[in-house]
Amino acid sequence: MNHYEVLGVESGASTEAIKRRYQQLLLQIHPDKKQTSEESAPGATSDRFVAVTEAWKVLKDEQSRRLHDAQLAQRNTHNFCAQVDAEELRRAxxxxxxxxxxxxYQVDPEGEGQVEYECDDCSLRIQVQHPKP
Ligand SMILES: [Zn+2]
Structure with a gap:
C-alpha cells in the first residue's frame, strides 16, 4: 500500500500539504456524508475512508513516514528478499x-514449481523453486 497514492500527494509533500489534502478528502468521503449517488456501491466509501485515515496516520508522524518511505524504496528495488531452492530446504x-x-516465511513442502511467499510483517517476498513433479 502506497499511502502517498492513497492521498494523491507527492512523496516529497510537506506534512502541512498532506494534512490539507487529507482534510479535503475527508470532507468528500466521510461515511456520515455519504452521497446518494454512492448507494450503488455499498462499502466503497467506508473502505476509502479507512485507507485515507490509515495513510494520514502513517504520514503525519515523522518516524512512521520514514519507515513507510523505506518500505516503498525497498519494494521498488528489492521486491524479492531471496530466491530459494526447495531442494536446499529439503536437505536441511x-x-x-x-x-x-x-x-x-513458512514454506509448503508440498509446493510445486515456482511459488511466491509474502512476508506477514513487511512487504518483501521470496520465490521458492520446487522441483517439477
Ligand atoms: Zn519480512
Missing amino acids: NRWSVACRCGAE
Missing part, C-alpha cells in the same frame, strides 16, 4: 526461511 529439513525483517 527446515521449511522456513528468514526474512530480512526478522520474520519467517
Whole structure:
C-alpha cells in the first residue's frame, strides 16, 4: 500500500500539504456524508475512508513516514528478499526461511514449481523453486 497514492500527494509533500489534502478528502468521503449517488456501491466509501485515515496516520508522524518511505524504496528495488531452492530446504529439513525483517516465511513442502511467499510483517517476498513433479 502506497499511502502517498492513497492521498494523491507527492512523496516529497510537506506534512502541512498532506494534512490539507487529507482534510479535503475527508470532507468528500466521510461515511456520515455519504452521497446518494454512492448507494450503488455499498462499502466503497467506508473502505476509502479507512485507507485515507490509515495513510494520514502513517504520514503525519515523522518516524512512521520514514519507515513507510523505506518500505516503498525497498519494494521498488528489492521486491524479492531471496530466491530459494526447495531442494536446499529439503536437505536441511527446515521449511522456513528468514526474512530480512526478522520474520519467517513458512514454506509448503508440498509446493510445486515456482511459488511466491509474502512476508506477514513487511512487504518483501521470496520465490521458492520446487522441483517439477
Ligand atoms: Zn519480512
